[in-house]
Amino acid sequence: MSPLGRSGVEVTPLGFGAAALGNLYTPVTDEKARAAVRAAWECGIRYFDTAPHYGLGLSERRLGAALREYDRSRYTVSTKVGRRLVPADGTGDDLADGFAVPATHRRVRDFTADGIRRTLEASLDRLGLDRVDVVYLHDPDDHVEQALREGYPALERLRAEGVVGAIGVGMNQAGTLTRFVRDTDVDVVLCAGRYTLLDGSAATGLLPEALRRGVSVVVGGAFNSGLLADPTPRSTYDYVPAPRELLDRALRIKEVTERHGTTLRAAALAFASAHPAVVSVLAGARSEAEIRDCAQQFATPVPDACWRELRDTGLLPPAGAGTRVAPHTGVRAAGELP
Numbered sequence: 001m002s003p004l005g006r007s008g009v010e011v012t013p014l015g016f017g018a019a020a021l022g023n024l025y026t027p028v029t030d031e032k033a034r035a036a037v038r039a040a041w042e043c044g045i046r047y048f049d050t051a052p053h054y055g056l057g058l059s060e061r062r063l064g065a066a067l068r069e070y071d072r073s074r075y076t077v078s079t080k081v082g083r084r085l086v087p088a089d090g091t092g093d094d095l096a097d098g099f100a101v102p103a104t105h106r107r108v109r110d111f112t113a114d115g116i117r118r119t120l121e122a123s124l125d126r127l128g129l130d131r132v133d134v135v136y137l138h139d140p141d142d143h144v145e146q147a148l149r150e151g152y153p154a155l156e157r158l159r160a161e162g163v164v165g166a167i168g169v170g171m172n173q174a175g176t177l178t179r180f181v182r183d184t185d186v187d188v189v190l191c192a193g194r195y196t197l198l199d200g201s202a203a204t205g206l207l208p209e210a211l212r213r214g215v216s217v218v219v220g221g222a223f224n225s226g227l228l229a230d231p232t233p234r235s236t237y238d239y240v241p242a243p244r245e246l247l248d249r250a251l252r253i254k255e256v257t258e259r260h261g262t263t264l265r266a267a268a269l270a271f272a273s274a275h276p277a278v279v280s281v282l283a284g285a286r287s288e289a290e291i292r293d294c295a296q297q298f299a300t301p302v303p304d305a306c307w308r309e310l311r312d313t314g315l316l317p318p319a320g321a322g323t324r325v326a327p328h329t330g331v332r333a334a335g336e337l338p
Contacts, residue, residue, distance in 0.1 A: 001046070002279040004216045005187030007159075007166035009133045011076050011280040013273060014298045015047035016040040017220055020286035021062045022055020023100040028286050030062065037066035039288040041075075043295035049190070049220075049282055050127075051080035051138055052119060053107065055099045057126050064127035077127065078134035078190075080170055081119040082143070082151065084110040098239060111143050111151035120158070131163065136170035136190055144176055152184050172221065172238070174202040181206065181215050190282075193221030193238055195275065197228055197253055197268050198246055200317025203275070211277040220282040222272035228253075229265055253315050260306035265297040267306065271316075273298075 001010035021033045028036075037048070048067065050059045060079060067075060085105040092103045110119065120135060135155055140147035147169075155167040169180045170190030177189045189210065195202040195217075202217075210217050223229040227237045231250035235242045242250075254264040272281045283294035310316040 002216070004134065004166045004168075004279065005214055007187040009076060009165040009187070011047035011218070012045055013280055014043075014045055014269075014295060015049055015218065015280045015282045016045050016291065017282035017284035018048060018050040018059045018063045019054045019284055020059075021050070022053075022057075022059030024054070024098055024284075024286070025100065027100045030065075032287055033062040034066045035288040036285050036291050037063065040285070040291045040295075041070065043292060045283075045291075045295070046075045047078075047280055047282075048075060049078045049134075049218075051083070051136075052085050052123055052126075053080065053083045053097075053138060055101045056094055056103075056105045056107075057085055057122075058099075058101055060123055060126040064129060068128060072129070076133045077129065078136060079120075079123045079127070079132050080136045080138035081116045081123075081155075082109065082111050082138040082140055082147070083107040084115050084119045085122065109143055111137065111140055111147040113150050113154035113157075116151050116154040117158075120163075133164065134166045134168065134188065135164045136168045136188075138170055139172070140169065141171065141173070141176065144179075148180075148183065152180070152186075156185070168218075170220070174206040177202075178206045178209050181209050181213055186215060188216040188218060188279075190218045190220055192219075193224050195219050195272055195278070196222055196224050197264075197271050197315075197317065198224050198237070198249065203317070207275050207277045211275075215277075216279045217275070217277045218280045218282060219272040219278050220284075222268050222281050222283070223265070228268040231264070249315065252313075253310065256309050256313070256315065257302070257306055260303045260309070262300055262302050262306060263297060265293070266300035267302050267310075269294070269298045270302045 050063045088106045090104045094101045158164050159167050166187040168186045168188035172192040174194045225236045225239045227235040227242045257264050257267045285291035
């Protein structure tokens with residue numbers, strides 16, 4: 001387990017990203033959702049991340065229900081604020097936002113202090129918990145000034161009151177996260193899709209700045225929403241159909257990894273976890289088989305010769321200041337995670 005910044009909250013090197021439990025793209029049954037969480041636990045995962053956005057609260061409800069069979073002191077839960085759910089007429093579905101659920105609610109972007117508290121209270125109700133360990137401001141891209149002026153101070157107060165243990169910001173772009181690292185006292189940032197085998201943009205500013213200031217980084221989207229898990233013409237990149245040039249690059253990386261006796265998935269997870277600022281990588285999974293595979297791939301060594309070939313052929317993104325010479329290969333076996 002590694003601490004988040006200077007907080008007392010700890011996370012496992014591999015975490016469980018629960019977006020798929022909210023019926024991301026296609027439905028998941030309650031039974032399969034519970035089985036996925038149980039498999040994650042059996043693999044040693046003790047960090048679970050969710051958000052109201054994921055399936056209009058369905059992910060939170062399912063995750064909370066699945067975790068109730070475990071000792072609360074043994075796991076870490078994070079959720080997010082900034083998208084407040086308000087009742088809707090329930091007609092239609094939520095597929096426009098990527099989730100196969102009825103449109104029972106609509107999302108309202110709300111980074112006010114009152115909105116932060118109301119959103120967190122609703123999340124606790126859905127999770128069935130009296131506390132969460134980490135709260136992230138969720139995608140404040142078009143509301144940065146309000147998030148800095150109102151939302152972030154509200155999180156600071158919640159942390160000071162002991163309502164939450166650690167606070168941070170989660171986004172799929174690195175520039176604004178770097179601003180939060182520099183201008184606030186966040187414990188952690190969740191960077192989705194910007195420190196991967198296909199996009200190393202977080203390495204040039206965010207990761208070295210976080211390392212200097214003692215802010216932890218959690219990496220999400222290590223597979224870039226699917227392309228680095230199984231590159232095919234039907235794969236997605238950042239939740240839309242993958243551009244041909246990125247598909248070709250992913251296929252070339254896959255060829256190199258397999259030639260060296262490992263897998264593209266193992267390399268993607270190892271790369272994302274390599275920077276010393278990174279304390280955890282979230283594996284998004286919708287089934288028991290997927291999370292067990294992620295745990296196995298996370299524990300699979302990637303030979304130094306593989307990294308050298310990827311670097312020499314220009315397939316490896318720039319590592320950035322502070323990164324190890326090559327992504328580490330000494331990952332503990334899944335069963336050995338705390």
